[in-house]
Structures are given as C-alpha cells and as structure tokens.
Amino acid sequence: MELITIKDIAKALNLSTSTVSRALRGSYEINPDTKKLVIEYAEKYNYRPNPIALSLKENKSRSIGVIVPEIDNPFFSQVINGIEAISYNRGYHVVIFQSHESFERESINLKHIASRRVDGLLISLAGETNDISQLKELHEKGMPIVLFDRVSDEINTHKVISDNFEGAFTATEHLIREGRRRIAHITASPYLSITKERVKGYIAALNKYEIPVDKAMIKYSNYSSENMELIIDELLSETNPPDGILTVSDRLALGCLATLKTKNITIPEQISIVGFTNLKAASMLEPALTTVVQPSLQMGQRSAELLLDLIERKSSSIPTTYQTFKLYTELIIRDSSIVSI
C-alpha cells in the first residue's frame, strides 16, 4: 500500500506541504493555478489523506465500537445492520466486538475500547454481566455510550430498548384469550433488563386475569438444547403441566418448539407457544408460532443516531439530558384459525 503523501506532492511540485494541504483542503488564500496544479497531481497519483494521521491530530477516529453478545444471532445481526447503515451515511466506521455472553470477555473488550481508537460505544450487555462499574467508569471518563436492548439502570446515558413489558404482556394475554390457564415462561439470564421486564409483563397479564403466578412456571435458560430439554422435562413432569408457553428470543422459541416436537407434543393442541423472535422466515414455516417481533433494525438505527449525535455534540459541549427510548414490539399471530386479538 505505498500511498502518496502530501509531502510527496510538495516535493514533486516544488511547493511546501502547507500549500499542498491548503490546495487540497480548498482553503481560500491560494493561487488558483497552484491549486489546480496540486489537485490535478493529487488526482493523477490517487492521493488519499491518511486517516490515521488525521485521527492522531484531531484525537478522534471517526469510528464507533459495538459490543454485542453474539454477532451470529439474528436479532443482533439486524441491529448491527441498522448501526452500519446510519454510521456509513455519517462517515463513521463500525468496529465489532463480541462478548459471547461472558462478563470477562466483555470486560476485555471494554479495556480495548478504553484505550480509545473509537469515538463512542454502543453496547448490549452480556448475559453474565452483573456489574457495570467498568462501563460507568468509561462513561465518566468522557466516552459517549449508548446502551441498547440489554441495558442497566445503574448508568445514566441514552438507552434504546423495545417495550418488553408490553410485548410479554400482550403475548401472555394472547395465550390467555386462547383459553390457556397454565402458562409457563422460558426466558434468558435473570440479570438482563429484558428478562426482568418480560417477567413483569408476564406476571401483570396473569394478574389481570386473576391467574395465580407459580414460580415453578418461570424458567431461566441458556441457549443449549440440553438445558432446554431439561426445562421442558421439568415443566411436563409438574403435577399440573403447562398448556401454554411464552418464550423469548429466536433460539429459545425454536429450541422449545423443536424439543416439544421430539417429545411428540402437538402444537398448539397440547401446548401453545408465543415467542419473541426476529426470524420471520422461521415463523412463516411454523404456523403455530405466534411471535412478538422486535424492532431490531430500528433499534440499531436509533442507537447509532443517538451515539453519533452525542459524539458530535461533545465537541460543542452542549449539555445533554440522557433519555431512554422505547420502541414498540409487534405481535404477529400466525395461526389465525386459533384466535385473534
């Protein structure tokens, strides 16, 4: 990559580097002829300013870091899609990090990011993460941060989430209106904000219809099929087994469906399922899977916009009031033969 520098141009044209710089930068005080000369030479030899030199000079990289639990997860890859779209339009690069749901790995990623190189950070917390002091510290040191989806009350910055309470409430209510009375809830790590909100929504719906809440019906699962099998076995061996299940995330919903199929449980006759998911294709294939679709693309777009605003506002030091933006989920009922709300 032997690229030409401003110095090369200056030497070739017998000018000073500053004159070349001015000519390229379109500054005012410059002889039109000189300017033309420089620009033509630059074009001819395909001059590109070295972004790293600029970064060093301006102390900003025009790139943002994104930490997600897993890239290879339809929800997050859609979010990243949205982030990339906005960032691209505003001239920023996107640097990807994965926490793999691990607190330690997230912590290492934060350390990398702390040594700057990115102008801001978008993060969705790992399932293991129970302590966000490192993130707070980074924020207090001045790093613009926006949290999305899996957020924390303990940090005061912009947050973009979907309405998990409402989503879980509506989904549970849908099951109840279908006639289900014994509804299980299989969800993710109990540390996560999304989990807490969804459990609240689930319980609120049960309360509304005066259905007793049974803790044994609430299961926290990781994404392994062994764990799902264990959970399903536990649920089915209850004296009073469930007739409906509310799952969250593509993996849990699909894993649950697949496990039930291997056990020859018919859906929705024996058990009805609602899942939070973004795998529209998959839900097309499985008519029994009513889904709560999350606004993943918008979440990425909104988060990126907010972060870039923060980054660019920072220089003009306008004080910012942090807000939490809640995006709406959408309940899509696949099997209209059963019920509709």
Next chain:
Amino acid sequence: MELITIKDIAKALNLSTSTVSRALRGSYEINPDTKKLVIEYAEKYNYRPNPIALSLKENKSRSIGVIVPEIDNPFFSQVINGIEAISYNRGYHVVIFQSHESFERESINLKHIASRRVDGLLISLAGETNDISQLKELHEKGMPIVLFDRVSDEINTHKVISDNFEGAFTATEHLIREGRRRIAHITASPYLSITKERVKGYIAALNKYEIPVDKAMIKYSNYSSENMELIIDELLSETNPPDGILTVSDRLALGCLATLKTKNITIPEQISIVGFTNLKAASMLEPALTTVVQPSLQMGQRSAELLLDLIERKSSSIPTTYQTFKLYTELIIRDSSIVSI
C-alpha cells in the same frame, strides 16, 4: 476520554519521554528503580498507549476490513463470527462494511479501505459485481486480500470457498434417488462464482442419471418474495412442472417453501426441496427441508487466519503462493422417512 500519555508521565516523574517509553516497553538499558517508578505510575494512572499514534508510526492499524453483501444474513453473520474469533485472538480489530449486493456500494467501500486504516481485507463479492478491476488494483498496490465464498478467477490471491459443485451435485443426486426426474434449480445472481459452481454440480448430477437439462428449470432470483412468487408461477405453469427443487441460501430455500405453502403445494409429496442453508433451527422445524449445510464458521476462521498470515508475513517479505481452500459441505436429510443416501 482524557487519557494519560507518556509525556504526562515524563513530566510528573521528571524524566524524558524516551526513558518512560523504554521503561514501559521493558527495554534493556534502564535503571531498575526508574523502571519500577514509571511502571507504578503508569499503573496508578491507568496509562494506555495510544493505538493511533502507534498506527501512524508503524504504518499499520492492527485491524482488518471485512466487506460482506449483508451482515443480516445467517451465512455471513456466522462467517463474521469466525473472523472475529480469530482476529480477536491475534490482536486485530474487525471493521465491517456491507455492499448490499450493490457494485457501487462495494466500490465505495473499497475506496475507503484503499486509503488504508486496515492492514488487510476479507471480501465476499456483491451479487451485482461483474468487474473486479478495482479490487485487483488494490491488491497490486500491496493490500493483503483474501476472498471468501463469492470469489473470482480474475484475481490471484488466497480464496476460501465451500465445495459448491459437490454440494449441488449431492443434493441433486439426493432428489434423483428420491425418484424425482424433473428438478428445478433456483439460484442467486449468475455473476457469482457460487452460482456457477452450483449450476455445474446440478447439471453434472442430471447428466450422470441421463436426465435432460432444461434451461427453463434454472432460475436466477434475487431475494424478494415477489420475484420468488414469479419464479414459482413460471415453474408451475410449465407443461411439465417440476417435482423437485434445488434452492441455495437460507432466504431462497425458506422463501420457496413459504411460497409453495401459500399455493397449497404439499411438500414433499408434490415437490421435494433441498436447500443450501445455515438456519439449522429453521430446518429443524421443517422436516421436509433437506439441507446442504455450509461450513460458515470455519470459512470465517480460515479466511481470517490466511489474511493475518499474509499481513504478518508481508513485513518479512517471504514470497507467497496463493491457494484456494475448499471446505466441505454436509448434506443433512431431515425427513428420513423418504430416503437416505
């Protein structure tokens, strides 16, 4: 992000920046006491070397660029997962770009990358791309490049692909052994290497069983459902409609299944389908979908390893022989009640 610099340490400790640098870097000629002093101060104030300054100095960024058609595509997000895993372990950052299957967008991304800031490039070509002169130019200027999945004969560098010929051959053969004789092939952009190889494999399988090849049975599709509907209509309105379909990619396979369902075509009774896919969860749900699973994670890992080797070898200027690495696909037959091979 007011981080401490080497200069700050020097000032605070009444030393020169070079001494501090040496102490931190663990160089030899240094007084143990001074060294200890510096290191302790650095730790206390959480000193981190500025990676951008290092990049400028060493003229390398320790980051690699990745251009994919769409992040939000299970195949590519899995590839990126593999890339990220390897890069992380070897101390490189991953910067993501999307071409959205557009030649123009790919071209703009290449321009960004050409102005260095990344030490190497991993790319899977856009569906529209028919001219890779820009990529070749970049490569000739010294940028280490590895192509994966959607490659081109016109450029001489490492390539990592899956065995698309074999995959399509085996899949087609599977349909033939199931008793299908009129097999359609719905595939992606005709420009793509993967498309060409798959069509070859499909034709080779038909030839082996002396089944005539009918061009009307080969359809090039984009990912829109309108286009899929059109194609299915065309196929079904043939005097001799297909009794089997070979699709490629998750979207085409799922789109095809969904469209057939809306037309009340039963699967596999009326039409049997084989799809290249990575949506294992989705294929779990649809027993009729026999799939050719592509080694996406390995593809990402292998590509990243090769690229990083190229980057690090470059400095020692060992001549490199470029190779094409072919990874094996795996045929997974979901509906064992029909046939097995």
Next chain:
DNA sequence: TTGTACGCGTTATCAA
C-alpha cells in the same frame, strides 16, 4: 499567496 514551525503520541537513533 506561500513557507516555516509546531503538535498530535510514540519509538528509534544517536549523543551525552
């Protein structure tokens, strides 16, 4: 209108 000098943070070279 153009050139000189400096600084961004770091390391390597050379002198002390």
Next chain:
DNA sequence: TTGATAACGCGTACAA
C-alpha cells in the same frame, strides 16, 4: 543509564 531529536502524515498559526 538517560536525554534530546527526528520521524510517521496532516493541518494550522504565524511569519514572510
């Protein structure tokens, strides 16, 4: 053992 200086590429304040 340590310090001063140059260099990476760029932009800009200041001098000419």
